[in-house]
Amino acid sequence: MCHYQKFMSEIKYLQQLIHDKLLQVPFPSHPASLYDPIRYMLSIGGKRMRPLLVLMGCDLYKGNIDKAINPALAVEVFHNFTLLHDDIMDNAPVRRSKPTVHAKWNSNIAILSGDAMFVKAIQLLMQTDETKITALTEIFTATALEVCEGQQLDMDFESRTDVSLDDYLEMIQLKTAVLLGCSLKMGAIIAGASEEDCNYIYTAGCDLGIAFQLQDDLLDLYGDEQQFGKLPGGDVVANKKTYLLLKALELSNEKQKAEIVLIMQGGLTAEEKVQRMKTVFNELNIAELTIEKMEFYYKSAMDLIDALHVEPSRKQQLIQLSEGLKVRVT
């Protein structure tokens, strides 16, 4: 078995562990209208990346995975709570090919089930080594507040016309990246890593988070339709302020800017919007520039992982996972 296969089979084992334990999280049966939506939300899947990072952060420092599993589940339940409430706010009918909770039940039930999920996340977080609870709760709640801030900034962006690239990077740092950093750091805390290493691994997680959000932005337009199972350009059609669009606005000349504004103003079909926006983006080398930025954050994460005070062989799992998440843009 080659190295890659070995790490991947370890990762598969951890993912299976998370899957099994998540199904075992006890929720009462009454009232069903509160707890059925939670069970539903947790059952519709996802890559379980965040709890995996908690376990890997712990394993990196030879920590006891048994002590990390409940905090890992806490992060996953919290993440699903934010998705549930985000879906209400975004009025999204579908998540992972299934009806969203507010679509399947209603908004009130979705609000309240989300609230209860957050409570459950805190309960799971506390079910670990008592000496670690304060440090875990500190990073977890600070991160939770930041995720709220990120979602609020994202909503604010919809009506703002002055969003800069820095604003955007701040938003994705808060909305997406910090929870990955938090996950790795929580694992490291549980394993008793030094404060310096906890901070390094936190930043590494954040940088990976930004890198993969930039990749998502890129794949939305440049991804392979067959591979991702959706029409490319959803963000363009929705006039979403992605890294691509903001970079294009920054670099465009007067004529290109006018074209972008015109595309966004409406009146064009979805297909026309995507086609014409792609032409502007291609003129400005937006795909290459986004990949460059993504590589910058990815390299920063790798440098930080390199600096961790752990024998290099133990780091391979995390490096392989990160590599595996990178998608070649066709």
Place this chain on the structure above:
Amino acid sequence: MCHYQKFMSEIKYLQQLIHDKLLQVPFPSHPASLYDPIRYMLSIGGKRMRPLLVLMGCDLYKGNIDKAINPALAVEVFHNFTLLHDDIMDNAPVRRSKPTVHAKWNSNIAILSGDAMFVKAIQLLMQTDETKITALTEIFTATALEVCEGQQLDMDFESRTDVSLDDYLEMIQLKTAVLLGCSLKMGAIIAGASEEDCNYIYTAGCDLGIAFQLQDDLLDLYGDEQQFGKLPGGDVVANKKTYLLLKALELSNEKQKAEIVLIMQGGLTAEEKVQRMKTVFNELNIAELTIEKMEFYYKSAMDLIDALHVEPSRKQQLIQLSEGLKVRVT
């Protein structure tokens, strides 16, 4: 200064302390659209009964109020979070004579600000004696889940036609009463009270909570308009399943039941509804029966307070506060 005045001035002091400390809870300025609604919600007042109970539970056992203040604020912030989300679900335009957050901003901002308040509540809860954090978080999160359950049951009741008095008592126990029990218990935990006393004071708080909810139900119809500043019978007009209505449905003969159903079916003016429902209630002695039930829970609370292992003189503050909350129905 008579005893009553002495206790009341102590209570006023604690209320002022809560008021001052609540204003000092730090919230960032950015993003304003997330944190302004929180500051607004916390500024529009209320009796601050729950944090007061935390401090009084602590003081009862000669605990250090300084260690109880942050957990007390946690309960108040949590309570306001539930009100904020409840207001969205109930589509309520006004709270305490001010526009609700979702009316002043919008529903999405109200959902997200509420979420952030809940995170803040957990942060405040942790800012106390480290040895108490596990016990505090246990009762706090168990209670928080119950409050969600209570709100869900209350929403379920709207469309149900088979709500029993027991269902109703379960609902108000969860939605309202347990948080009062939790508040007193948290104070007792911080002061190092015995497990037995913690459980007694918890149940005492719950029983007081049910008593005062029954009183609220009663005052809605039988309260003095001038004293409460609103037209009596709002619950009747809204067809709300209160203790009064459910008791009346239980005791009514065929003719009275038909009259109740007719009143609720619509077609009458608000004034007619209130007048005719009051006539049925009066025939069935509903006010007296509600007062009786209320007194039952009140006495249960007093018996439990009596049983606490504390010198009787220290209990007077809590007893006086409870007495002060009782309203004579005119």
